[in-house]
Amino acid sequence: MDKRIGVVGIVIDEPKHVVDKINAIISSYSHIVIGRMGIPRHDANVGVIALIIEGTTDEVGAMTGKLGNIPGVTVKSALTAKKTQEEFIHD
Numbered sequence: 001m002d003k004r005i006g007v008v009g010i011v012i013d014e015p016k017h018v019v020d021k022i023n024a025i026i027s028s029y030s031h032i033v034i035g036r037m038g039i040p041r042h043d044a045n046v047g048v049i050a051l052i053i054e055g056t057t058d059e060v061g062a063m064t065g066k067l068g069n070i071p072g073v074t075v076k077s078a079l080t081a082k083k084t085q086e087e088f089i090h091d
Helices: 015-028 057-068
Strands: 002-013 033-041 046-055 073-085
Touching: 002 015, 002 057, 015 033, 015 046, 015 057, 046 057, 057 073
Parallel strands: none
Antiparallel strands: 002 046, 002 073, 033 046
């Protein structure tokens, strides 16, 4: 199935209340996460996470949908128009 490379931005209000849920969802989609950067803003009680991802539109949509359903979490994604294909390794 075709995959796309892109970014997912996550902004979290009051991270202490939802960080465990967010990390559990991201971990369950770790197979599409290439890179992750998290910036806590303790003074503003806000957290920001940036993910570099490569996955199908279904996978990305499922992950961002679950994250976006958490109260206090805003999620935006941008995917490339270029499609990549999964590489198959033969023994």
